Every structure is written in C-alpha cells, then in structure tokens.
Amino acid sequence: MLSVCALLMYLLGSIRPFAETGKFANNAPTVIARAQATPLSTNTPAPAPTQRAPRTRIAEAPIQIAQATIAPTLLPEDAAATQTSVPAQATFDAVATRAHVTPVPKTPNPDRAINKTTNFLLVGTDTRTADPNWTPNTDVIMILFLDTANQRAAVLSLPRDLVVAIPGHLAFRINAAYHYGWDKNSVEGGINILKQVLRDEFEIRIDHWALIDFNGLNKIVDTLGGIDVNVPCALSDTIDEQAFTIPAGNVHMDYLTTKRYVQSRYTTSDTSRNFRQQRVVWAMAKKALSLNAPDRVPILYDQLRASVATDMTLMDLVSLVPAIYHLDFQNHPERLHAQVLQPPVVYPWVSSSGAWLYMPNYDLMQKTLDDLFDAPQIAANTASPGECPAQAATPVPTDIASPTPTP
Numbered sequence: 221m222l223s224v225c226a227l228l229m230y231l232l233g234s235i236r237p238f239a240e241t242g243k244f245a246n247n248a249p250t251v252i253a254r255a256q257a258t259p260l261s262t263n264t265p266a267p268a269p270t271q272r273a274p275r276t277r278i279a280e281a282p283i284q285i286a287q288a289t290i291a292p293t294l295l296p297e298d299a300a301a302t303q304t305s306v307p308a309q310a311t312f313d314a315v316a317t318r319a320h321v322t323p324v325p326k327t328p329n330p331d332r333a334i335n336k337t338t339n340f341l342l343v344g345t346d347t348r349t350a351d352p353n354w355t356p357n358t359d360v361i362m363i364l365f366l367d368t369a370n371q372r373a374a375v376l377s378l379p380r381d382l383v384v385a386i387p388g389h390l391a392f393r394i395n396a397a398y399h400y401g402w403d404k405n406s407v408e409g410g411i412n413i414l415k416q417v418l419r420d421e422f423e424i425r426i427d428h429w430a431l432i433d434f435n436g437l438n439k440i441v442d443t444l445g446g447i448d449v450n451v452p453c454a455l456s457d458t459i460d461e462q463a464f465t466i467p468a469g470n471v472h473m474d475y476l477t478t479k480r481y482v483q484s485r486y487t488t489s490d491t492s493r494n495f496r497q498q499r500v501v502w503a504m505a506k507k508a509l510s511l512n513a514p515d516r517v518p519i520l521y522d523q524l525r526a527s528v529a530t531d532m533t534l535m536d537l538v539s540l541v542p543a544i545y546h547l548d549f550q551n552h553p554e555r556l557h558a559q560v561l562q563p564p565v566v567y568p569w570v571s572s573s574g575a576w577l578y579m580p581n582y583d584l585m586q587k588t589l590d591d592l593f594d595a596p597q598i599a600a601n602t603a604s605p606g607e608c609p610a611q612a613a614t615p616v617p618t619d620i621a622s623p624t625p626t627p
Contacts, residue, residue: 308569308579315383316391323420333367334424334589340364341415341429343398355399358414360432360497363424365592368543374557374592375501377494381578382566384421387413393577407431407529422585430530438475440504440524444511446474447503449481450599453608455496457484473503487611494560495607502556502599509550558598559588562606 328335344360361378380395389400394417401413411429418424441447449471456465457480464480473481482500485493549556565588566578596604 308567308577309572311579312383312391312569312571312577315385319385319387319390319392326423328423328425332590333593334365336369337365337367339425339427340366341411341418341426343411343414343429343431345398345431356402356410357393357395358398358410359395361394361414362497362501363418363426366543367593368546370593371547371552372555372557372593373547373549374559374595375498375598376589376592377498377558377560379490379494379561379566379578381490381576382561383577383579384417387416387420411531421580422589424589428530428532428536430528430532432528437479437527439527441473441475441478444504444507446472447478447500447507448472449478449499449503450601451481451499452601452603455481455484455488456611457487459483473500489606489609491560491562491606492609495604498558498560499599502553502558506550553599554597556598557593557595559592559595560604560606561585561588 330336340363342360342362342364343358345356345358357380359380361380363376363378365374365376367373378394380393382394383391384394384397386392386397386400394414397414397417398410400410401408402410405412411431415426415429418426451466451468451471454465454468456463458464459480466477466481471477478500482493482497484496547555561578564581565584566580569577569579571577
C-alpha cells in the first residue's frame, strides 16, 4: 500500500543518478555559461492576451544559458500596470522586470477547484555528479492535484522551457529555478524557490513535494516485475549512441526500455515526452495497485525511501492509503485526469540570443487550471494532440549538442 502512495510522488525524465554518497549535497560549484548568440530570425507568435501583472524571465540555449536582456527596474505600481497581451519579446521583458518586484499577495479564490485539493509537487533533476561545474536543474515538473472529496485527481506536466520570473534573478526557464535555491540551501532551498515561482506565476499552491533520484528507477521497475505501458505510437531514437525502437501497442518494459521511453525527445518533442512520462507513471501505479504479493511492498517502500527526497513523513504516506484506495483508480481510471501544457497555452519562441523558449499565455493557463478535472483521463487509449508528432527519418543522438532541439 505504501508503494501506491509513494508512486504517486514518482516522476521520471532525462535525469542521471545522484552520487551514492551525498546525493543531495550542495557542494557543487555554480557555473553558468553564456550561450553564443546566433543570428536567428525571430518569428513573433500570436499575442498572449491577459491582464495579469508582468513577469520577467530569461531563456536558456540547448546546453548553455542565454544572456538575458534586463529591463529597467520598475516601481511596483508600474510593474502591476504592465500587461502581457503583447508579443513575446515584450512579455519576456515584463517577466524579467517582475523578477525584481516583490509580488503583491493574492487572496486565493475559495471556490476554485485546485484550491480545494491537496497538491503534490513532483520533481526530477538532471543530476550530473561527474561534472565538476554541475548544478541541478529540474527537467521534470509534475503537479498532482488530489481531490478526495469528489473522488478525482489530476496530473499537470509543465514544460521545462517555460519562461517564469525567478525571484531576485531574471526571466528564466522554469527548469533553472531549482538550482538558484539549491545553491543556497540544497534541496529544500531549490524546492522552496520553485514553490514560490508556481505560487506567484500561476497561483498554484504546493502542499507537499518529492524529488526523485533516478538511481532508484531500475530497482523499482525490477521490484514491480516490469511495467506494461500503453504506447500509442512507435518511438525511435538514439541515446548513449544506442539506436532503439519501441513499437506501438501494449509494451512490457524493463528498466532500460522505460528509461529510454521517458528520456527520448530529439525525434519527437518535449510535449510528447511529457505525455510519455505520464503514461509510465500510470503504468507503475497500476502495477503497484495490482500487486498481490505483500512481501514486495516493504521492499519497494525501502527503495523509494532511499531514492526520493520529500517533506512527507511515513505517517503522511500511511494516511494517503485509504484515500488512494477510495479513489479506486484501478477500476475507474477515468477519475485520474492528465494535462500537458502545450500550444496555445504556451507558445514557442526563439529569443534574440538564440534560446528556445515556451512563453506562457496567462489567460489560457488559468483556464486550463480551472478546467483541469475536465481533462482526458491519464494515458488514454487514443493519443492526445501533440503526443505523436512525426518523427525524423534519421534519429539525432541525444548526447550530441543540437543548436535547434525540438521544444
């Protein structure tokens, strides 16, 4: 039972193992390289109408982080008057300004569905302990909204390239927010700044959080005896110089296949990868719910405890067991909804520095959050829009830097 609760905190992505010792240490130096500005034509996307306060963010190039254009500092009242119903560059500049303005606290709407839920932040990092200049970014960000009163839940995946205002810094990709706090106070510092960003930018409250150590994925998949994933479209790619193809259909996956399925994005897109991560999370939850061998549960719990950093205590996890079984996802998968932020809620933009970004449409973002429990069920039999883009004829190795990766 504990494994079911823990798996709801489980998240996946292109992350590498923490070191065996000091896996959540904060002693890695912070070095951020500036991206080379490449002359690229900037196609301004459709405006993103909204009346929300300005936000400031900076973009990141495929491997390096692009230099930001810092907007002049505005007084809070001037910043509050700035609207984001402007093209991408102006929105970006407004976001950058807002990063240096103390946000005005907002009174949550008590009638809003996600303000009546228990919300779990699920984070995966791009750990590279072999790199002496490594600092962690969050390449996977999911939020689980648990509404036990109405027997429903929803998972929201945020793209790692989404531009947000990082307090005290600049406009930046959301996957870089974590490392600013991490540099000051390790894991908790990183999580706290990410929680603040979600609250200030999108009015999402976080009650609990969990951060995954990718080291544990192989142990968990092995303990479950593999997982069965509903693959809506075949996937071909090259990772670590190994070409592979995962066929469409109900695929039984071992650890290596699972890892490839959630890592691949260069022949598809980041949106597609977010959907695949949700499918794997659902496959693991289903397998855990169906386990009839009680001896596997404590083993799985021990492995998760060694692989996941979280603010939840054992008693917190135990208290979730009745709620999870009351939801009865195994017999009622339609009660677990899933949403991936994608165009037009977020729209792609290449900055003047050559960085690939997703800019938010704040109005559509809020509507998406309000309608979250109207989203399709997780890992539906039919592919969601954007889940199965056309694949390149020749897979691009993901361990080779690409100047123009897919979003």
